[in-house]
Amino acid sequence: MERKKILITNDDGIKAKGIITLMNIAKAYGDVLVVAPDRSRSGMSSAITVEEPIRLKKHNDEIGFETYSCTGTPVDCVKLAFDKLLDRAPDLILSGINHGSNSSVSVHYSGTMGAVIEGCIHEIPSVGFSLCDWQFDADFSHFESYIQRIIEQVLLHGLPVGTCLNVNAPKGALEGIEICRQGNGRWVEEFDKRTDPHSRDYYWITGYYQNLDNGSTDTDNHILETRKVSIVPIKVDLTDHAFLPKLKEWEL
Amino acid sequence: MERKKILITNDDGIKAKGIITLMNIAKAYGDVLVVAPDRSRSGMSSAITVEEPIRLKKHNDEIGFETYSCTGTPVDCVKLAFDKLLDRAPDLILSGINHGSNSSVSVHYSGTMGAVIEGCIHEIPSVGFSLCDWQFDADFSHFESYIQRIIEQVLLHGLPVGTCLNVNAPKGALEGIEICRQGNGRWVEEFDKRTDPHSRDYYWITGYYQNLDNGSTDTDNHILETRKVSIVPIKVDLTDHAFLPKLKEWEL
Numbered sequence: 036m037e038r039k040k041i042l043i044t045n046d047d048g049i050k051a052k053g054i055i056t057l058m059n060i061a062k063a064y065g066d067v068l069v070v071a072p073d074r075s076r077s078g079m080s081s082a083i084t085v086e087e088p089i090r091l092k093k094h095n096d097e098i099g100f101e102t103y104s105c106t107g108t109p110v111d112c113v114k115l116a117f118d119k120l121l122d123r124a125p126d127l128i129l130s131g132i133n134h135g136s137n138s139s140v141s142v143h144y145s146g147t148m149g150a151v152i153e154g155c156i157h158e159i160p161s162v163g164f165s166l167c168d169w170q171f172d173a174d175f176s177h178f179e180s181y182i183q184r185i186i187e188q189v190l191l192h193g194l195p196v197g198t199c200l201n202v203n204a205p206k207g208a209l210e211g212i213e214i215c216r217q218g219n220g221r222w223v224e225e226f227d228k229r230t231d232p233h234s235r236d237y238y239w240i241t242g243y244y245q246n247l248d249n250g251s252t253d254t255d256n257h258i259l260e261t262r263k264v265s266i267v268p269i270k271v272d273l274t275d276h277a278f279l280p281k282l283k284e285w286e287l
Numbered sequence: 288m289e290r291k292k293i294l295i296t297n298d299d300g301i302k303a304k305g306i307i308t309l310m311n312i313a314k315a316y317g318d319v320l321v322v323a324p325d326r327s328r329s330g331m332s333s334a335i336t337v338e339e340p341i342r343l344k345k346h347n348d349e350i351g352f353e354t355y356s357c358t359g360t361p362v363d364c365v366k367l368a369f370d371k372l373l374d375r376a377p378d379l380i381l382s383g384i385n386h387g388s389n390s391s392v393s394v395h396y397s398g399t400m401g402a403v404i405e406g407c408i409h410e411i412p413s414v415g416f417s418l419c420d421w422q423f424d425a426d427f428s429h430f431e432s433y434i435q436r437i438i439e440q441v442l443l444h445g446l447p448v449g450t451c452l453n454v455n456a457p458k459g460a461l462e463g464i465e466i467c468r469q470g471n472g473r474w475v476e477e478f479d480k481r482t483d484p485h486s487r488d489y490y491w492i493t494g495y496y497q498n499l500d501n502g503s504t505d506t507d508n509h510i511l512e513t514r515k516v517s518i519v520p521i522k523v524d525l526t527d528h529a530f531l532p533k534l535k536e537w538e539l
Contacts, residue, residue: 075338076338077337077338078334078335078336078337079332079334080331080332080333080334080335080362080401081332081333081395081396082330082331082332082334082360082396082398083330083332083396083492084330084492085329085330085492086327086328086329088481088489088490088491089478089489089490089491089492090487090488090489090490091488091490108334110332110396111492114474114476114478114492115476115478115490117476118476118477118478118494119478119480119490140408140523142525143333143401143404143405143408143523143525144333144334144335144362146334149332149395152395153395156392156395156473157473181539184538184539185539188537188538188539192537195527195530197471198527198530212539214531214534214535214537214539216524216526216528216531217524217525217526219449219524221408221409222366224366224367224369224370225370226341226366226367226370226371228371229340235342236342236343237340237341237342238340238341238342238343238367238371239340239341240335240336240337240341240363240366242370266534266539267525267526268526268527268530268531268534269525269526269527270525270526270527271392271395272468272469272471273394273395273469273519273521273522273525274468274469274519274520274521274522275447275450275520275521275522276468278447278450278520279466279468279520282466282518282520283466285440285444285466286436286440287433287436287437287440287464287466287518
């Protein structure tokens with residue numbers, strides 16, 4: 036049987052502890068190709084680099100374990116891998132492990148999940164892993180056996196075309212795993228205004244998360260609070276199919 | 288009656304013909320606040336700027352018509368407006384008119400639509416407009432009366448919480464408007480490899496769109512081919528609700 040081929044990327048950059056953990060887990064399941072940003076590209080969503088050229092650098096080319104970094108976004112990494120580095124479609128695309136949560140609406144801003152959605156658009160089973168701990172030396176060890184089980188189940192069952200997985204874990208001891216829906220909430224911005232030595236103002240993005248779940252227990256936010264790993268299946272098709280009939284009644 | 292307040296942004300930058308066209312249309316419906324990128328930020332998706340500070344510049348502060356540019360992404364523009372510039376929640380958020388199509392999966396990469404989804408996360412009726420013509424001097428005149436009608440209908444009916452609109456128009460004469468779903472397809476990358484004067488390789492992203500609709504006539508791609516304006520309602524909740532029961536059967 037041909038060995039599985041697994042493409043790995045992230046948004047914290049190729050040197051992050053999270054992606055190194057994920058590489059080490061994935062190696063047991065097949066040949067690994069890593070193409071990851073050369074630096075942190077957090078919050079890059081599904082951004083692509085169109086205004087400037089991208090550079091690609093080979094780090095390691097062992098047979099069965101190749102690693103590259105690129106100056107582009109997580110989505111650029113997936114696209115470059117497909118066009119220039121893969122000799123066949125991979126069996127699996129993994130992204131992460133992100134240093135920080137990507138639950139609820141954070142899925143929209145997440146570069147980790149941007150890469151996963153890109154893999155899904157290419158019709159490859161794709162999974163993003165995130166730990167609710169943004170520290171550079173975060174401890175991923177409690178999450179590892181869960182990641183293994185998820186990889187095994189995805190390789191066994193596959194995923195529907197157009198659907199990928201957003202997996203999050205709380206930090207510290209885990210008490211299981213649960214399938215759930217994307218939580219409802221938003222980031223409320225409080226830009227931090229400062230003044231540079233030349234008297235010009237600038238802003239740093241900052242803020243807090245406002246949970247709008249109103250007590251729902253089937254959301255990723257809630258599952259994470261119960262110390263469980265959350266899995267949300269995510270769709271490439273953003274259409275609000277339920278609203279289509281109503282919208283067709285408008286006088287347009 | 289209090290005048291309507293309309294927030295406008297785009298991803299082609301504050302000087303683009305498309306946003307100037309949209310400002311001129313929107314002025315008839317209320318007070319306009321423009322916060323747009325200071326340069327082209329195409330393909331920025333829902334990216335936010337976390338690695339560097341953002342600068343904001345006031346261009347015009349007429350009562351009822353204020354304009355600002357910022358160094359951030361389209362989503363940063365919306366977030367900055369909410370935190371620093373708006374004295375109350377706007378009645379409407381408009382993005383565009385984009386120079387270039389944002390139909391089908393391009394909704395994922397689109398900075399225009401990133402800003403619209405951000406507006407929707409803030410529970411404001413939000414609409415993105417795109418013309419299938421990326422030229423800087425594209426002709427938007429045939430699209431204007433459709434944009435007016437859509438603005439009027441959105442102000443009249445509102446939009447469901449968590450749902451926004453992705454409106455695209457073909458270039459040239461229009462033959463109506465249709466509500467439809469997001470087309471199925473993908474961009475197939477063909478990165479253009481070049482070598483700089485210092486013998487180092489670099490890549491430009493390029494490629495072609497692969498339509499995977501298989502003859503469906505209810506997609507934005509198809510509607511645009513019939514010379515009509517397409518409107519797709521887009522959801523903030525990415526959960527694949529239909530797949531949840533099946534996924535719960537996995538041995539996780």
